[in-house]
Amino acid sequence: MKLLDAAVLEFARDELRCKDLDIDSSLSTGEFLTVREDVYELLDKYAEVFNVDCSSINWRKYFPIQILPFLPNGILPNRLRSDRHKASPLTIKMLIESAKAGRWLYD
Numbered sequence: 765m766k767l768l769d770a771a772v773l774e775f776a777r778d779e780l781r782c783k784d785l786d787i788d789s790s791l792s793t794g795e796f797l798t799v800r801e802d803v804y805e806l807l808d809k810y811a812e813v814f815n816v817d818c819s820s821i822n823w824r825k826y827f828p829i830q831i832l833p834f835l836p837n838g839i840l841p842n843r844l845r846s847d848r849h850k851a852s853p854l855t856i857k858m859l860i861e862s863a864k865a866g867r868w869l870y871d
Contacts, residue, residue, distance in 0.1 A: 789856050791826075792827055792853060794853070800827040
């Protein structure tokens with residue numbers, strides 16, 4: 765494993781206090797599903813530590829908003845509408861590749 769790869773992986777493990785993470789672990793789906801606010805905080809620190817521009821991240825892609833999921837969006841005002849898609853995986857590998865590029869690559 766390359767130096768930057770290992771540094772990003774170790775950073776995520778330390779920040780989330782989860783030594784079982786590997787580069788294919790998803791923070792938005794599956795076994796290592798993480799609370800949205802913890803991922804926001806992680807990405808804020810990650811952007812600073814690894815000098816990555818994360819301003820283009822589409823958070824709703826990874827953490828869909830569910831306000832009133834039992835009601836159809838068509839009858840709700842925009843501010844109360846829920847996302848109707850499954851969360852996309854936000855993986856450690858995505859963090860590594862974006863750190864190499866210096867910007868978020870996936871949205």
